Amino acid sequence: MTDLAAALGVLRRIDSGQSVADAVLLAAHDLLYARIPRRLGDSSMRRLAEILVGRGVVPKPGDYDGKWWLWWPKSGRGPCRDCGKTRSLTRYSARFGHEYRYLCARCRSTERKQIAEQAEELLSTPGTHSRCDAVPTPASTAGSHPAETAPVGGTVVSPPSDDDWDRYVRRLHELLAALEWAGYEMPEEWDTDFDPHAGALLFTSLWRGDGCVGVECRPQQGVLALQPFEDVTGDWPDSYSLLEHSIEIPVAQSGQQAIAAVTAATGQLGLLDAAHVHVADSAPPEAKQEFAMRRIRRIFQPAATFRQLPLTDVLQEVTENEWLSAYLDWVVGMAGRDVAPDLVPDAAALGVAAWCWRNNTAVEDHHLETDVMMARVNIAVTRITQQHVCPIEGIDWDSIRDALMDPQWALPDGTLVRSLFGRGWTEVASTVTAELDRWRRLDHEVLGPETTLILMSIGGSTSYTDSWWGQGRWRSMCRRIIDDATAAGLSLPAPYDQRGPDALLADLDAPDQVPDTVLDWLIDLPDTGRDGPRGLRMNRVTRPPQHCWDPYGLTDHNP
Structure with a gap:
């Protein structure tokens, strides 16, 4: 003692x-x-x-x-073993001939490339043997001579000044604003380097829950690279990569153009929506059970913190709430069983629209005359909920209720929403109000804002909303449907048969502003035949990307 x-x-x-x-x-x-x-x-x-x-x-x-x-x-900040620079560090295991070591992301990337090159050389040279423990350190690679100038695009540039680095970081955060809004943790400090061939470099790993994506920015080349996360050493057994392949996005444009390009690319990759992840079939039962328990802890630990109660007490209270327990069984446990417990504001807005307006209410009992009109109202509801969802403060249930119950609430063409339901509006209004009030009480008294946002994010990421406007993949889904239609020889709906597919894609960013004929065409492509291309209703492109969690670290005795 x-x-x-x-x-x-x-x-x-x-x-x-x-x-x-x-x-x-x-x-x-x-x-x-x-x-x-x-x-x-x-x-x-x-x-x-x-x-x-x-x-x-x-x-x-x-x-x-x-x-x-x-x-x-497993991680920290300090001098990297290989380059000696103070950076964010990750501990890598003593495997494949290496010792335990703390490396920055840049040196780890260099090490991986060197291992891959040695392996390729081994395979191409009969009779040779690999010696992983002889891999040279990257002391003579990127960042070892900060005073050097760098040829970028054939032009020799000088190393950035401190003001340049600050400007690069500010711009990088602007470029990644959509990812930050979608729940990714931005680093307090970026790892930096100056490469003789690439110029200035900024890099890190962006995490959202257990999902990860690598980011490398080369501002003097005007390139932002998104890369898969590799846990080849098993140091992050609970992690999974949110990308399978690396992509490079041109970001040399000034103003909003580059930001729009990054938002479009990350949306197409599904990075702006909640992740869908399943356990590898080869995983042992205990690993699958741990995966499920970890998901429960991630959903409800914020509620326990909010209530200042043990997690077990909160879980007991949740299971004793018959209505909430039913939501967890069906929406979280069945329809959304593969949805990661990510906090994604846009997905949460869709969750409110799906489970406080469209489902669990009288809206379906008073279905409007056409699917196009139902889609327009869904979009109107989603627009309202988006305005009242904040990743910090949570969901403003009272403001959502007031907006949806406003007698003057109307579609963009001026049509009052209440008029569309006729005499059924009284029942619709009553049941929607009851559902919103129920969630408000649960939010304020039982769950707290963070757990409520997670549950709504899961609710907005099921097959019920796969084809809805409001998710990050919307533009890429529309692009695919348009491309499939034109490839099959189908005519675009007027006036886009004259204006062209790019104009249609741009206008579909606000689908509630296009004519009924255009929205109807998007939902169900006409005259396609049994095996023809499909619109939103039956197109596989509306299915989100699937990720696999392979619990390598839980089935290996090495940490």
Whole structure:
């Protein structure tokens, strides 16, 4: 206990801003390891280890009986082993001939390329053998000579100034605004480098829950690259990549053009919508059970924090609520069983439209005369809910109710929505109001804003809303339907038979503004035959991308 108190004294000195030498920190850590049982000293050792990583002090592979990875952090910020620059670091396992090491994303990328090149050389040279432990460090690669100039597009440029770096970061955050709105965690600091061939580089991994995508920006080349996340070492067993292939997006345009290009590309890839992920068929039953339990924890832990109650107490209360339990069984557990518990404001808006307007109310009982008119009203409801969903403050249920119940609420052509339902409006209004009020009470009294947003995001990401306007993939779905139709020789609806497919695609960004004939054409392409192209109603393109979680780390004894 005296040793534990001594180590805690070192931590208190650090927290109070006092200067403590690396040797003193390491001695405190080693004292805990030697004298205190793990169950007592573990948290203090973890904290000391985090500080040491930040200072570039990392154990050798055999230190602490070779088990130091059990409490040293998987990630941190400090000097990279290979380039020596202070950056965001990830710990990689002692596999494939390597030692445990903390590397920045850039050096890890270089290491992977070198391994791949060696493997390719091995395959092309009979009789040779690979030596992964002989991979050279990237000390002579990107970033090792910051004073060099870089040829970019045939022009020699000077290394960026501090003001240039600040400008690059600000622009990068503008370019990625759609991803940030869709729930991705933006880094407080970007890793940077200056490459003799690429110029300035900014890179990181963007996480949303357990899904990840790599980002690399080359501002002097005008390129933003999105890359798959690779966990080849098994250090992130709960993770999955949100991309299968790398793409490059030109971002040299000024103003909003580049932002629109990034938004369109990320929307087409499904990155702006909630992720759909399933467990690999080869996973053992215990891994599948852990996946399901982790999903439950991610949904309801924010509610427990909001209520300041143990998670088990919140789950008990939720299961005892008959109506909420039914929603969880059907929407979350069945229709949305593969939807990740991501907090996506646009998906949450669709969830409100789907489950507080279209379903669980009298709206379906008073179905409007045409599917086109139902679609127009759905879009109008979604537009209203989008205005009152905030990732920080949650859902403003009262404002949504007031807007939907406003007697003057009308479609863009001036048609009052209440008039479309005739005498049925009284029942529609009553049931919609009841549903919104029910969710408001659950939000304020049981779930809290974050869990409610997650549940609505899942509700807005099921097959019920796959073809609805309001999701990130909308433009790419319309593009595919138009391309399929023109490839099959179908005529575009007037006036786009004269204006062309690009004009139609642009106008479909606001489908409630196009004529009925155009919206009807989009929903069900005419005269296509049994095997012809399909509109929104029956097109496979409306199905979201599917990701696979392969729990490699849970079936391997190496951490």
